[in-house]
Structure formats: C-alpha cells, structure tokens
Amino acid sequence: MSEYRHGRVSRPRRPWYAKALGIKHLYLSNLMCVLLFEGTVGLAVLMALTELVTWWVVLILPLTVAAMVKLNDVVAGALSRHG
Numbered sequence: 001m002s003e004y005r006h007g008r009v010s011r012p013r014r015p016w017y018a019k020a021l022g023i024k025h026l027y028l029s030n031l032m033c034v035l036l037f038e039g040t041v042g043l044a045v046l047m048a049l050t051e052l053v054t055w056w057v058v059l060i061l062p063l064t065v066a067a068m069v070k071l072n073d074v075v076a077g078a079l080s081r082h083g
Contacts, residue, residue: 021070025077028069040065 014023017033028036044061047053 017066021066021073023069023073025080026069026073036065036069037062 015028015030015033017037018026018028040062041058044053044058048055048058
C-alpha cells in the first residue's frame with residue numbers, strides 16, 4: 001500500500017498490539033494480534049472458569065505471551081544484524 005499522498009509515501013498502519021510492544025522486526029497482522037491478545041485472555045478465562053487455574057492467570061497469561069513476542073522480536077533483530 002505505497003501510494004503518494006501530498007508528496008509522502010503512506011505506510012500501512014500497524015495494529016495497536018505491535019505498537020504497544022514496540023515491535024520493530026516482526027510483521028504482525030491484525031489477525032495475529034487478535035489471536036495473541038484476545039485469544040490468550042479468552043483461554044485464561046476459560047481455564048479459570050473450569051477451575052484449572054486461579055484468576056491471576058487471566059492477567060499473567062497475556063503478559064507472558066506479550067513478553068515472549070517481544071523477546072522473539074529482539075532475537076529477530078539481533079539475528080538480522082549479524083546475518
């Protein structure tokens with residue numbers, strides 16, 4: 001989607017999840033962001049409702065997945081510089 005608008009090249013908008021995590025080296029589509037955030041919240045709520053885990057997991061699981069995504073971005077950036 002590179003089209004000229006008033007002399008500038010427009011870039012595709014990044015999802016808020018990627019902006020919030022400061023993702024620089026990975027491309028996360030809207031669907032991936034929905035699955036990563038809302039999917040983990042939904043999974044955590046389902047596990048808490050079935051009493052497999054405590055309700056703290058509803059907060060901890062999305063934060064853990066976000067940390068793993070950010071770590072993956074950092075590793076991808078380090079490998080792209082050295083490779």
